[in-house]
Amino acid sequence: MVIKNVAVIGAGTMGSGIAQVFAANNFNVTLVDTEQTYLDKGIKTISSSLDRLIKKNSITADQKDTTLKNIFTATQLDSIPHDTGLVAEAIIESKSAKLSIYNKLNDIVNQDCIFASNTSSISITELAATTRPDRFIGMHFMNPVPMMQLVEIIRGYATSDATFDIIKQLSISLGKTPVEVFDYPGFVANRILMPMINEAIFALFEGVASAQDIDTVMKLGMNHPMGPLTLADFIGLDVCLAIMEVLYDGFNDSKYRPCPLLKKMVAAGKLGRKSKEGFFKYD
Ligand SMILES: NC(=O)c1ccc[n+]([C@@H]2O[C@H](COP(=O)([O-])OP(=O)(O)OC[C@H]3O[C@@H](n4cnc5c(N)ncnc54)[C@H](O)[C@@H]3O)[C@@H](O)[C@H]2O)c1
The missing domain is CATH 3.40.50.720 (NAD(P)-binding Rossmann-like Domain)
Structure with a gap:
């Protein structure tokens, strides 16, 4: 065809x-x-x-x-x-x-x-x-x-x-x-990427390091072109939350539970770049 x-x-x-x-x-x-x-x-x-x-x-x-x-x-x-x-x-x-x-x-x-x-x-x-x-x-x-x-x-x-x-x-x-x-929840890309982003948000939530420092660890230590929190802001925190919920519901596994900080930020309208504020601020 x-x-x-x-x-x-x-x-x-x-x-x-x-x-x-x-x-x-x-x-x-x-x-x-x-x-x-x-x-x-x-x-x-x-x-x-x-x-x-x-x-x-x-x-x-x-x-x-x-x-x-x-x-x-x-x-x-x-x-x-x-x-x-x-x-x-x-x-x-x-x-x-x-x-x-x-x-x-x-x-x-x-x-x-x-x-x-x-x-x-x-x-x-x-x-x-x-x-x-x-x-x-x-x-x-x-x-x-x-x-x-x-x-x-x-x-x-x-x-x-x-x-x-x-x-x-x-x-x-x-x-x-x-x-x-x-066809399984999150396919491959988001099944691997989103839990990593969610874990970075947990690290911030638990006070392990600042947002800037979490991103620096992943950029300089893992050679990622951008840190996970910057990437989350780029994707949109509402989109990240929706995907974590699909993983959580799809596998019925607590390892995919969205971080409470992610939920709170979405509820507050802090969606990342598109709302000019997420983990970082944008002009
Ligand atoms: N943004 C990303 O990084 C990304 C990456 C991969 C996949 N996706 C997926 O791609 C899809 C689109 O995401 P996006 O980021 O482009 O969204 P977006 O919000 O930028 O664009 C969606 C567009 O669809 C239009 N639309 C809504 N309902 C419609 C309808 N009934 N008929 C015709 N148009 C309609 C909206 O007006 C809007 O222009 C989603 O399923 C998303 O999960 C997004």
């Missing part, structure tokens, strides 16, 4: 990056969000990202124009062409919101269209259950999508080998490195 038309649902942080990567590789992309202002913001993000690549001599100005011309925006799902081969969904991390999108899309696109979710933590098997389980898969890109090499490809319980092979090859054609992962 040759995929030429791709729909990306959600024009936020991840959706804009995913749309950019597909468009830069000559796919026709329909980018959908609920309001034109979100789409305009997404296109602006893509344009700035392409400008940075021009500055680094990674692409030409013509390639930027072609990439932008490959993206069509829409506020309605039924603007997506019937012959779209892949829907890459990157809306908010809500199971009910995602299920509602897939149930609507099921009647809009052809039966052979593959549904891929960029969810960080929701079960692919559960998302797939009501639509097309064999043609449903997780395509977990990393942030920022144009820069990060990895795509975790998550096989739901019923994902077919044919679907997996198509998405694996497609990821390679985007210049990414796909890794096959089975």
